């Protein structure tokens with residue numbers, strides 16, 4: 001390669017104008033060099049020479065390949081030539097072994113041109129990125145370990161959960177047969193002995209029957225709760241308003257004597273599992289129906305509100321309500337805030353609803369006050 005600047009030989013005595021420049025260069029804190037068109041060092045900082053185990057004053061006049069370790073020298077020289085051709089600048093990363101330790105460097109090289117735009121030298125500097133890379137590596141390792149641990153715990157937890165669910169499912173399932181047998185035989189006794197029983201004994205029998213019916217209902221609810229997490233979630237567009245209308249018609253069919261005003265939109269299409277949402281609305285509207293039982297003018301409303309990108313659905317009633325602050329785990333199983341004699345129930349309904357909503361990725365919450373009715377809100381997809 002021809003050179004516009006004559007190569008500076010090692011033994012060339014520095015001119016008086018070079019000395020301050022060379023001295024300034026040597027004192028630069030960053031590893032820095034300038035090389036001529038042939039790739040011979042013109043100036044190097046002591047920080048640069050130190051990386052190579054040399055003195056800054058030794059380098060001027062030597063070529064990049066003579067000073068740098070073999071492969072690195074060849075590579076740097078290649079880049080040096082490319083830069084002279086492109087007259088551009090380059091940034092690349094390089095691992096370099098310094099005193100037996102691998103170090104990460106970011107190398108910046110750029111072509112220096114004269115006033116006419118002709119290349120006259122290449123200057124470069126190096127940034128030691130080792131600490132930064134090591135910190136990143138440590139953070140990455142910690143993050144990986146954390147993710148691994150979380151995944152492990154999640155696997156353990158879901159295995160335990162599945163075991164518990166399978167256990168409660170089979171316990172509930174196996175309890176059903178003996179409970180039904182007790183109920184069946186008690187009914188037989190009632191039918192066959194009927195009038196022959198003393199009034200106290202007939203009373204005992206009625207208690208046995210009531211309790212077995214209640215237990216049967218409870219087992220049914222528990223089985224339904226356990227089933228919610230089984231099976232696939234089949235999301236399709238569902239008209240929740242039509243579903244709510246059907247549920248309310250069913251409730252009115254069972255208690256035709258009750259007068260309940262209802263308010264529903266023409267339609268409310270949501271992407272959800274129709275079967276599961278039917279169970280959720282059965283429970284929410286069932287509660288609204290039950291807890292307005294003592295209201296002279298019962299009012300039940302189903303509707304939706306648009307909030308940012310999410311849709312919030314709600315079921316509102318003007319019934320007995322409850323004190324939110326004492327409602328604790330409102331959506332936990334067997335949590336009830338009214339006396340059984342006032343409003344019967346097993347306390348599994350809202351736990352079932354919450355599971356259904358969670359399976360859809362949504363959330364559920366309530367607003368209520370004693371004697372002021374209750375509103376249950378829910379979404380069907382995760383919102384940010």
Ligand SMILES: Nc1ncnc2c1ncn2[C@@H]1O[C@H](COP(=O)(O)OP(=O)(O)OP(=O)(O)O)[C@@H](O)[C@H]1O
Pocket residue numbers: 221283287288291317319320321322330335336337338344345346347348349350351373374
């Ligand atoms: N709309 C409502 N108005 C007033 N209280 C309510 C309403 N919905 C729920 N609650 C309170 O929350 C409790 C839990 O409701 P949940 O539906 O889980 O049980 P439940 O209705 O008592 O029994 P079931 O298992 O038969 O549904 C109720 O017992 C009641 O105290």
Ligand SMILES: [Mg+2]
Pocket residue numbers: 283286287345348349350
């Ligand atoms: Mg209920």
